[in-house]
Amino acid sequence: MHLPPPIRRNQSSENLLFEAELRPHRSLSPVGFWLLMAAVSAVCFTAGLAFLAVGAWPVFGFLGLDVALLYVAFRLNYRSGRLVETIRLDRKDLVVTRSFPNGRIREWRFAPYWVRVTLDEPLRHESQLVLSSHGRHVDIGSFLTPEERDEVTTALRTALAQWRESPGFS
Numbered sequence: 001m002h003l004p005p006p007i008r009r010n011q012s013s014e015n016l017l018f019e020a021e022l023r024p025h026r027s028l029s030p031v032g033f034w035l036l037m038a039a040v041s042a043v044c045f046t047a048g049l050a051f052l053a054v055g056a057w058p059v060f061g062f063l064g065l066d067v068a069l070l071y072v073a074f075r076l077n078y079r080s081g082r083l084v085e086t087i088r089l090d091r092k093d094l095v096v097t098r099s100f101p102n103g104r105i106r107e108w109r110f111a112p113y114w115v116r117v118t119l120d121e122p123l124r125h126e127s128q129l130v131l132s133s134h135g136r137h138v139d140i141g142s143f144l145t146p147e148e149r150d151e152v153t154t155a156l157r158t159a160l161a162q163w164r165e166s167p168g169f170s
Contacts, residue, residue: 015090016090017090017162018087018155019086019087020086020156021084021085021086022086022087022140022141022143022144023081023083023084023085024081024083024143025081026078033074033078037071037074040066041067044063044064044066044067045063048063079101080101082101083099083100083101083143084098084099085099085141087140087156089156089159089160092112094110094112094131094160095108095109095110096108096110096138108131108138110131110133111133112163112164113164114133114134115131115132116132116133117129117130117131117156117157117160118130118132119150123146123147123149123150124146127146129144129149131156140152
């Protein structure tokens with residue numbers, strides 16, 4: 001199954017050569033989450049009642065704790081899924097912006113002529129996509145699949161090559 005590439009937008013702008021917005025993928029929809037929680041709750045409640053009937057009342061509480069911990073784990077996972085990384089290449093800069101779920105924003109600026117785009121080979125889950133220049137570096141797309149990281153690497157290398165060859169940009 002082919003996964004969709006990162007979102008590219010506003011490429012028609014005369015000053016913008018490349019823009020990609022990277023977001024973590026979450027396969028379980030909010031409706032699916034509530035259905036899963038309802039099913040887990042029903043199973044734990046039914047099992048808890050059975051244990052309660054035979055006198056093992058502490059098990060009922062621990063099953064409730066299981067449901068609560070599962071809920072918290074999923075909520076934290078969905079929260080981390082709100083991370084957004086934006087890569088923009090315009091006439092003068094390559095800018096990487098990382099927007100964290102808590103609202104904090106971190107930005108890195110690189111001179112496009114000098115930036116290197118590297119991706120660990122062979123492609124594995126641990127492979128890192130790194131932008132580096134003049135002793136500074138940033139790891140991007142750590143939440144992407146290896147294939148998606150490869151797509152971003154290829155697209156960004158192509159855009160940087162076009163930037164370097166274009167007389168209006170360099």
